[in-house]
Amino acid sequence: MELRHLRYFCVVAEELNLTRAAERLHMAQPPLTRQIKQLEAELGTQLFRRSSRGLTLTPTGQFFHEHALQVLEKVDTTVAATRRMARSKRELFGIGFVPSLFYGQLPLLVRGLRQKDNVELTLVELTTVQQIQALKAGRIDIGFGRLLIDDPEVEQEVLFEEPMVAALPVGHPLEGSQPSMAELAEYPLILFPATPRPSLADIVLGMFRRRGLKVHIAQEANEMQTALGLVASDLGITLVPEQVRRLQRDGISYVYLAEKHITTPIICSRRRGEAVSDTMRAANEILAVLVENRRSGKYP
Structure with a gap:
């Protein structure tokens, strides 16, 4: 499989029409059709459904399209960076x-x-x-x-171990204290990142599970900033590394934990x-x- 196969496939997936895709690629339609069929044969799966109304992506075609775009983006980024490096020495x-x-x-x-x-x-x-x-x-x-x-x-x-702190909404009952993990487990938890895993989310869950504590996950967020926004909205609490305290945000109060050895x-x-x-x-x-x-x- 070559990069050109990925590029051909992505153009066809965008156009869902071989004639228009061939025009965009400045090539004849028959060679493009052969390239797509060769790609499907190499992958061992059908990427497109063909009907009188045109082409549609199969589920495996949709999956391949998403990842092919990521590969091409990485290649383009690398090429551009390499060219900048060559120009600048x-x-x-x-x-x-x-x-x-x-x-x-x-x-x-x-x-x-x-x-x-x-x-x-x-x-x-x-x-x-x-x-x-x-x-x-x-x-x-x-x-x-x-x-x-x-x-x-x-x-x-x-490099070193960093203490974890609890991010609470301002006015929370635990504000100003040094709560234990058992006390934190009594409140809804905002977890991040939701994906991809494993991540800090699994580290935090492990901190509770090792102590035999069950938590209620109120919501999962992909971004830390989103998680803190949910905390500020009083939807729950979250655990963050100590460095995050430097992020001053309205509606958020950071407190250290009673168990000093809880680190990441x-x-x-x-x-x-x-x-x-x-x-x-x-x-x-x-x-x-x-x-x-x-x-x-x-x-x-």
């Missing part, structure tokens, strides 16, 4: 991160690397699972997440066995300073 360095880390020391790492004249940074918001995939595909060079994932091609380092790790992921570039060496040096500052209490 700068090294491309990709950083993947989960959103909650951007309220702590991660911006300081980015700022430090941006001072290097020969580096072009790309920042990509990804879950830890997505970071592992992106590292193996070469889309990023380093990732920062919260899950330990066993993969022979990726090495992970726990900050994990750095890199490709295993790869030669250390100058930029990676600089990133590691900046990270070492930031981690030491965190452990010594310089940064909350």
Whole structure:
């Protein structure tokens, strides 16, 4: 299978008409028809239903279309970034991160690397699972997440453990206290991210389950900002990493937990066995300073 097959398929999926698709692709219809049939034969499934009224995508065709678009988008992004790097003679360095880390020391790492004249940074918001995939595909060079994932091609380092805090609506009965997990379990829980999983949502659920506590999930949100908005609307409470306290938001009150050992790790992921570039060496040096500052209490 080649990229052109994906491009041909996506155009046909958009047009649902081989004649119009062939015109868009500046090719004759018979060769396009053959390419689509070859693709279906290679996949071992029918991607289109054919009738006198035209084409429609089958369920497997819809699935393939969604993922083919993602592949092509990644390819186009990579090509564009490579061309920018070639024009500027700068090294491309990709950083993947989960959103909650951007309220702590991660911006300081980015700022430090941006001072290097020969580096072009790309920042990509990804879950830890997505970071592992992106590292193996070469889309990023380093990732920062919260899950330990066993993969022979990726090495992970726990930088430090970060306390969890409860985000409550202003005026909540637990505001101003240091509640236990058992007390928090009495209130509806806003969980995030809803997808993809596993994620911070599973870490939070595990904190309750290990203590034999059942929780009522009032709602799931894909974005942390949405989850906090739901908390501010008094629909429930949520647990967030300590760094998120820096996000001052109306209607939200943050409280520390009675159990001080309830934490979530900050994990750095890199490709295993790869030669250390100058930029990676600089990133590691900046990270070492930031981690030491965190452990010594310089940064909350």
